[in-house]
Amino acid sequence: MIRRALPIIAILLQSSLTFARSHTPTVPPPTLGQEVARVVVEAGAQAIADKLSRPAIPPDAEIEVAFSPVPQGRALRLVQKAISSATATIHMAAYTFTSKPVADALIRAAARGVRVYVVLDAKANSPYDDKSKIAYLRDAGVNVCANSRYPVMHNKFAIIDGKHVETGSFNYSYAAExxxxxxxxxxxxxxxxxxxYDQQFELLASQCD
Incomplete structure (x- = not known):
């Protein structure tokens, strides 16, 4: 009895599969509105991710700017002010460094116990160049290294106490002043x-000669 029923069951199953395949609903392509909505959602998600990766702005954050050559000395004084505010650390990266006033400010910071570390462009700051202050800083006990990894290591920034940043186009030089x-x-x-900025400083310092 069971053997006679097997062919019939097989025919019924085959018919059911054929019917199911022929009646499977076709998913229509997305409409223009649906596609726009998808793009908007993805863009919004990216915007949220970008915002989360941006530095938070504390309520006590402030910004100071200065320009040179006019008014005379104001840009230099702002650099000196940032250096003089240090109580724990100064991490500085610089291209040309020929400014004695800036070098003296770093030396005074080191003398009062601030841990000062400077990364300079190797090509622009030869220890045999009288204009560069690399030897002057080293002789005063400041930690200085030279980076020759790049055609030009063109940074000009300082991180003060891990919370303040001094930067801009101003090279630490008399010409910039x-x-x-x-x-x-x-x-x-x-x-x-x-x-x-400190992450970048650590990278530059790790590449020193």
Missing amino acids: ARNAENVIVVWNMPDLAAK
């Missing part, structure tokens, strides 16, 4: 921003 059109910006009390 007195002749060139330059800018200095100091962002006070922004540890998240300082941490991003």
Whole structure:
């Protein structure tokens, strides 16, 4: 009895499969509105991710700017102010470094117990170049290293106490102070921003000769 029923069951199953295949609903392509909605959602998600990766802005954060060559000396004074505010650490990366006033500010910071570390472009700061302050800083006990990894290591920034950042176009040189059109910006009390600069500083320092 069971053997006679097997062919019939097989026919019924085959018929059911054929019916199911012929009646499977076709998914229509997305409409223009649906596609726009998808793009908007993805863009919104990316915007949220980008916002979360941006440095947080504390309520006590402040920004100071100065320019050179006019008013004379203001840009240099802002750099000195940032250095003089240090109580724990200064991490500085620089291209040309021929400014004795900036070098003296770093030396004074080191003398009062601040841990000062400087990374300079190797090509622009030969220890045999009288204009560069690399030897002057080293002789005063400041930790200085030279980075030759790049055609030009063109950074000009300092991280102060892990929470303030001084940067801008201003090279630490007399030309930047007195002749060139330059800018200095100091962002006070922004540890998240300082941490991003510190990551780059650590990379540059690890590449020193």
